[in-house]
Structures are given as structure tokens and as C-alpha cells.
Amino acid sequence: MTERGKWHERLRVTLxxxxxxxxxxxxxxxMAYLWTAISCAKAGTFATFPTLFVVxxxxxxxxxxxxxxxxWKQTRRPGDSAPHQDSTDIDRLRFLAKSTLLLAGLxxxxxxxxxxxxxxxxxxx
Amino acid sequence: xxxxxxxLLVLAGLTACNAEQSTLHVFGAEARAVRQMALLLxxxxxxxxxxxxxxxxxxxxxxxxxxxxxxxxxxxxxxGAIGPTLILTAxxxxxxxxxxxxxxxxxxxxxRVDGEQFWWRVAYDPAGDLSPLLSAxxxxxxxxxxxxxxxxxxxxxxxxxxxxxxxxxxxxxxxTNRLVVQAEKSGRYRGVCAEFCGLSHALMAFxxxxxxxxxxxxxxxxxxxxxxxxxxxxxxxxxxxxxxGGCHAIRGTSHDARIGPDLSRFGERRTMGAGIMPPTSxxxxxxxxxxxxxxxxxxxxxxxxxxxxxxQAIAQYLKGLK
Numbered sequence: 001m002t003e004r005g006k007w008h009e010r011l012r013v014t015l016x017x018x019x020x021x022x023x024x025x026x027x028x029x030x031m032a033y034l035w036t037a038i039s040c041a042k043a044g045t046f047a048t049f050p051t052l053f054v055v056x057x058x059x060x061x062x063x064x065x066x067x068x069x070x071x072w073k074q075t076r077r078p079g080d081s082a083p084h085q086d087s088t089d090i091d092r093l094r095f096l097a098k099s100t101l102l103l104a105g106l107x108x109x110x111x112x113x114x115x116x117x118x119x120x121x122x123x124x125x
Numbered sequence: 126x127x128x129x130x131x132x133l134l135v136l137a138g139l140t141a142c143n144a145e146q147s148t149l150h151v152f153g154a155e156a157r158a159v160r161q162m163a164l165l166l167x168x169x170x171x172x173x174x175x176x177x178x179x180x181x182x183x184x185x186x187x188x189x190x191x192x193x194x195x196x197x198x199x200x201x202x203x204x205g206a207i208g209p210t211l212i213l214t215a216x217x218x219x220x221x222x223x224x225x226x227x228x229x230x231x232x233x234x235x236x237r238v239d240g241e242q243f244w245w246r247v248a249y250d251p252a253g254d255l256s257p258l259l260s261a262x263x264x265x266x267x268x269x270x271x272x273x274x275x276x277x278x279x280x281x282x283x284x285x286x287x288x289x290x291x292x293x294x295x296x297x298x299x300x301t302n303r304l305v306v307q308a309e310k311s312g313r314y315r316g317v318c319a320e321f322c323g324l325s326h327a328l329m330a331f332x333x334x335x336x337x338x339x340x341x342x343x344x345x346x347x348x349x350x351x352x353x354x355x356x357x358x359x360x361x362x363x364x365x366x367x368x369x370g371g372c373h374a375i376r377g378t379s380h381d382a383r384i385g386p387d388l389s390r391f392g393e394r395r396t397m398g399a400g401i402m403p404p405t406s407x408x409x410x411x412x413x414x415x416x417x418x419x420x421x422x423x424x425x426x427x428x429x430x431x432x433x434x435x436x437q438a439i440a441q442y443l444k445g446l447k
Contacts (some may be wrong), residue, residue, distance in 0.1 A: 109210050113217060120221035 018100045020067045021107035028060040028111045032118055040124035050118060057115040061108060068104030071097045146288050146315040152335055153290035154307045158223045166216075227305040229273055236264060237275045240283030240296040240318065243325040243420060244386050244399040249345060258349050259374065261386030262399045263332045267341035268311045274304040284320035287333050293319045308335040315400060324422030330400030348390060360442025363435050367428060375446060385425060392447040409440035 035053050039045070074097035077090060085091060126132070144150040151157045184192065237257070239246040247264055248257040264287075266272045276285050278296040285304065286293040294304040318329040336344065361378075364370065370380030376389035391397075397404040398412055398419055411418070413436045416425040431439070 105206075109214075112214070116217055117221060117224075120218075121224060123226060 014096065017067070017070075018096055018103065021064045021100065021104040024060050024063050024067075025107035025110045025114075028057065029114055031056050031060075032114050036118065036124075045124060053115070053118055057111060060111050064104050064107050064111065068101055068108070071100035071104060073097075075101060145313065146317065148288045151289050152308055152310040152312060152314060153287075154309055155227070155291035156287075156289055157309070159292060162220060162223065165219075169212075226303070227271055227307060229271055229305055233271045233273050234267065235273045235275060236266070237277075238264065238285060238296070240276070240278040240285065240322070240329075242280050242323050242422065242424060243318070243329040245329075245331045246279075246383075246386070258345065259376075259383075259387040260390070261388075262330075262396070263334065263394050264316065265334045265336055265341060265344065266306070266308050267338040268308045268335050270338055271305060271307050274306065276302045276304060281322050282320050283318050283322045283329070285316065286319035287314060287316035289314050290316075290333065290335075295320060311335045311337055313395065317400075325420040328399065328401045328420050330396075332395050332400060358438070358442050358445070360438040360440070360445075363431070363439050364442055367431060367439075369439070372425070388443060388446060390447055391443045392445055404444065406437055406440040406444065409443060410436035413439060 032053070035050070035056075039050075075094050077093060077097075085095075141147075141149070148156060148163075149160060151160050235250055237248040245262050245264075247260040247262075249260070250257055274285065274294070276294055276296045277300060278298045280298065282298070283296040284293050285296055287306075290308060291304060291306045294302050296302065312335055314333040314335065316331050316333050318326055320326075322329065364380075370378070370382060372382050372385035373388045374381045374383060376387075391404070394404060396402065397409060398416075401419065402408050408419075410433060413428055414431055414433070415427045415429065416423045417427060428436075
């Protein structure tokens with residue numbers, strides 16, 4: 001593969017990319033509350049199948065999976081030898097990538113647990 | 126048997142004899158679903174604790190060098206993260222449908238209950254009928270039919286809880302909450318206020334009577350038509366003379382005030398003072414003369430000026446109302 005194609009390897013995880021999965025989780029959480037509040041205030045009831053909400057959830061899950069996959073790739077970047085706990089560039093990268101990966105896992109479950117009640121519940125009270 | 130622990134266990138076991146007010150002794154579909162869930166969670170938790178204890182003991186007792194770090198980390202990943210996530214997801218999917226209220230149809234019986242310090246105002250079918258059937262401190266429901274409780278409060282927040290029938294529902298002033306239930310078994314049960322509401326919060330209970338649907342219909346028809354069952358008596362005159370009718374209503378008489386509990390069919394009730402004592406003449410008489418002795422903070426004023434004999438006469442009159 002050309003260098004151009006390996007965008008996920010060129011993209012270095014940083015503290016900023018670390019917060020991407022939790023930020024998506026937070027955004028989805030906010031969306032769930034706003035969507036519920038607006039549906040209940042305007043329509044008085046949930047939609048029987050909340051299409052907009054399901055699409056939003058799938059987008060959030062997709063983005064979290066993508067950032068998790070990038071992080072996973074970065075944790076496997078070759079560099080210094082194990083145990084990867086020194087203050088070198090590659091060890092720092094691997095640490096940040098591992099943290100991002102774990103946060104992505106947590107955020108994925110978080111989004112899922114936030115979305116399930118909306119899909120199951122039907123009334124506004 | 127001098128072991129105190131044995132007697133403590135016996136005492137704890139004795140609480141199982143309470144079939145009137147128990148989340149474990151259910152008579153409604155909603156409470157049954159909750160009990161099932163609680164049993165599943167309890168048994169599941171016990172199984173997990175047992176497994177973890179066994180693993181813990183084995184790990185502690187294992188000779189040095191016998192456990193591999195790698196396998197330990199993999200166990201943490203599976204049993205500490207992936208396993209719990211899967212179990213919690215499964216439990217969430219299992220439990221969420223139970224949060225959906227039972228479906229209602231336009232013809233379903235609506236019972237409106239208002240919580241007040243410290244009693245329950247009950248009205249059957251407030252919307253359907255011009256004059257709803259009023260009652261207090263007693264709720265009757267038909268078995269096998271969907272019943273909609275419309276719950277609100279007049280003064281502070283109360284909570285309507287019939288443990289054997291369904292979960293709790295808050296009663297909030299200015300807001301009407303709906304609780305949809307279905308009783309599965311007839312019998313006499315007990316409900317309570319489950320939100321601290323003042324001095325006599327613990328003395329705010331009510332009787333719940335689940336009746337066969339045909340019996341219920343007959344009772345509702347009879348009660349709607351009924352006039353005061355008691356014949357003219359000294360008690361009635363005294364009730365009138367002391368102004369009891371300024372707060373209490375009795376169907377079929379000129380008393381129709383709605384400040385205090387409705388006393389029509391008082392003689393039918395199994396308890397008085399919102400489920401706190403049996404309605405004997407002595408109890409009723411002493412309640413009339415000093416309600417705060419039985420219920421601290423009760424809004425009913427004391428009537429010490431009524432003689433004990435007169436209070437007894439009023440009690441007799443009230444007991445005759447059926």
C-alpha cells in the first residue's frame with residue numbers, strides 16, 4: 001500500500017483525538033435528550049419507529065468504531081521493544097492509542113445503553 | 126434455643142406471613158413482572174458472587190508461580206469487562222419492556238386518587254359520569270380488567286404504592302400521573318404512602334379490595350344508587366349539630382362538603398383513619414374527640430367539647446352507613 005493510502009497510520013493519535021469517542025458519546029447523549037424533549041413537546045408522543053434517532057445512533061456508533069479502529073492500528077505501530085512504558089515518542093503514541101481504544105469501547109457501550117430505552121419506551125410521561 | 130441469631134432469623138421469616146402488603150405476595154400483573162425480575166437479579170447476583178469467591182480463594186491459595194500473568198489479564202478482560210457488558214446489555218433488553226405501561230382502551234375504568242395529609246380521596250370514573258362515586262381510604266378494583274389510576278396531590282408530594290399490585294407512582298400537586306394496572310387475584314390488600322409527606326406519613330395507608338368483575342359492577346351500581354343507609358338517629362342529629370357536615374360528605378344527605386374524607390359507606394370499611402385502626406365505636410369516638418392523638422398533624426380539628434357518649438352516638442351512626 002502507498003504511503004498515501006495509509007491515512008490511519010499517518011494520523012497520529014494525540015490528547016485531542018483521545019477525547020473523540022467520549023465526545024461523540026456526549027453528543028449522542030445530548031441528542032437523545034433533545035430529540036425526546038422535542039418529540040414529546042411537539043407531537044406528544046414518540047414516533048413508533050424513531051428513524052432520525054436510529055440513524056443518529058448508527059452514525060455515532062460508526063464514528064466511535066472508526067476512531068477505535070484507528071486507535072487499534074496505532075497501538076500496533078512498530079517501535080521500541082516491550083513493555084512500552086518509557087517516555088519515548090512511540091511509547092507515548094501507543095499509550096494514547098490504547099487509551100483511545102478503551103475509551104472507544106466504553107463510549108460504544110454507552111451510546112448503546114443510551115439508545116436502547118428510546119427504542120423500547122413509547123410514552124412521554 | 127438460646128441463640129439470639131436463631132430468633133432473629135425466625136423474626137425475619139415471620140415477615141413472610143404478611144400477604145396483604147408485600148411485593149413478594151403479588152396479586153397484579155405489574156407486580157408479578159417486578160418480582161420475577163427481582164428474583165432473577167438476586168439469583169444471578171448470588172451465582173456471580175459464588176463464582177467470584179471460588180476463583181478468589183483458588184487464586185489466593187495457588188502456589189507461587191502457578192498462575193500466569195497473561196491468563197490473568199485475559200480473565201480480567203473477559204470477566205471484568207466483556208462479560209459484565211454482555212450481561213448488563215441482556216438485562217437491559219430484558220427489563221426495558223417492563224417499563225412500558227399496559228395499553229389502555231377508552232372504556233377502561235378510571236380511578237382518580239388524590240393524596241392529602243394524611244388520607245386518600247378516591248373517585249371512580251370521574252370523567253364518564255356526571256357525579257363520580259366518591260370514597261376515601263379504600264380502593265376497589267375489578268380483577269382481570271385494566272384499571273387506570275389518575276394520581277395527583279393537593280398539598281405536598283405523596284406516593285401511591287400498592288406493593289402487591291404495581292410499582293410506586295408519585296402524586297405531585299399540579300400534575301396528574303397515570304398508573305395502569307391489572308389485578309389477577311381477588312382479595313383484600315393494603316397500600317401505603319411511599320413518599321415522606323409529614324408527621325403522619327407512616328399512618329397514611331389504605332385498603333385495596335380486588336373483586337370479581339361482576340361483583341365490582343354490582344357494587345359500583347349499588348353504591349352509586351345508594352342513599353344513606355342509616356335511619357334517623359341521635360348520632361345523625363349530633364353529626365349535623367356539631368357541623369361535621371362542614372367538611373365531610375355523606376351521599377344521600379344534605380352533607381356534600383369535600384374538605385375531609387367522604388364518609389358514605391363508612392360502615393363498609395375495614396379500617397379507619399387511613400388504614401391505621403379497626404373502626405370500632407371506641408376508636409371512632411376517640412378519633413372524633415382528639416384526632417391528633419391517633420394521627421399527629423391531622424388536619425381535622427379536635428372536638429373535646431363533644432362528650433364521650435355523644436361521640437359514641439356519632440360513631441354508631443357512621444358505622445351504620447353502608
